[in-house]
Amino acid sequence: MSKNFISSNIRVLRFHNNEMTQQQLADAVDVTRQTIVAIEKGKYSPSLELAFKIARIFDKKLEEVFNYEPLEGSK
Amino acid sequence: MTLCILLLTLYQLYYTSSKKFLEMEKLSLAEKRPIFSLLTTIITFAAYYWYVTELYIEKTLTVQTEIEFWSAVILILIPVFVVSKIILMIILTIINTIITGEETRFDKLDEFGKLIDIKATRNFYHVFIVGFLAFLSSLAFSFNVFISFNIILFTILVSAIIADLSEFYYMRSGV
Numbered sequence: 361m362s363k364n365f366i367s368s369n370i371r372v373l374r375f376h377n378n379e380m381t382q383q384q385l386a387d388a389v390d391v392t393r394q395t396i397v398a399i400e401k402g403k404y405s406p407s408l409e410l411a412f413k414i415a416r417i418f419d420k421k422l423e424e425v426f427n428y429e430p431l432e433g434s435k
Numbered sequence: 436m437t438l439c440i441l442l443l444t445l446y447q448l449y450y451t452s453s454k455k456f457l458e459m460e461k462l463s464l465a466e467k468r469p470i471f472s473l474l475t476t477i478i479t480f481a482a483y484y485w486y487v488t489e490l491y492i493e494k495t496l497t498v499q500t501e502i503e504f505w506s507a508v509i510l511i512l513i514p515v516f517v518v519s520k521i522i523l524m525i526i527l528t529i530i531n532t533i534i535t536g537e538e539t540r541f542d543k544l545d546e547f548g549k550l551i552d553i554k555a556t557r558n559f560y561h562v563f564i565v566g567f568l569a570f571l572s573s574l575a576f577s578f579n580v581f582i583s584f585n586i587i588l589f590t591i592l593v594s595a596i597i598a599d600l601s602e603f604y605y606m607r608s609g610v
Contacts, residue, residue: 391545394465394606398547403609407546 389413469602479519505584559598566590
């Protein structure tokens with residue numbers, strides 16, 4: 361299975377956003393809760409569209425929500 | 436008559452176990468779906484195969500009619516699977532709506548779900564191709580018609596099981 365290098369701050373942002381639940385965020389961006397769980401755990405890299413939707417919910421820039429950290433040697 | 440009683444008992448068992456299972460908080464709806472799909476596949480196949488075997492024992496078949504019989508069995512199995520999956524979705528939606536009191540959409544697939552679906556279908560085809568080659572080999576080596584067609588029947592079952600298990604695995608471990 362391919363390694364995902366994209367991590368996110370969604371959990372922290374949810375906490376600072378009136379302790380928003382995963383289900384609430386999932387409903388707001390029209391995905392299932394399982395998708396939010398997978399993104400939070402770094403097991404799934406969302407599409408650009410979904411990433412922008414999530415960033416917009418928290419009123420943040422994309423880079424403030426998601427981080428790209430490739431391992432040394434990989435581009 | 437016996438078949439009706441068996442089917443009713445199976446679905447009664449299925450209904451009570453699925454109700455208990457849906458009440459579990461540990462698994463999300465997306466994770467429960469492939470497990471139910473797996474259960475439906477196994478129950479439907481078991482009931483159908485039992486019915487077909489009863490028919491097969493009753494009949495006296497020549498090689499030609501045996502080929503026709505098993506071909507029909509495989510052709511009918513496909514719509515049987517489709518209908519049973521539709522019934523499963525309806526039953527699950529009703530039970531889950533009763534339990535949670537919220538609108539439930541088991542068939543709703545987002546981008547993560549679609550990607551998992553594609554990967555699970557890929558695994559289905561990989562297993563099916565191996566089974567199909569085994570089926571063709573059995574014909575080429577003049578195996579018994581019963582054995583040859585049972586290879587393809589069980590290939591369909593195993594492929595469907597692999598697809599459901601893959602979906603559950605990818606849902607938990609990510610893609």
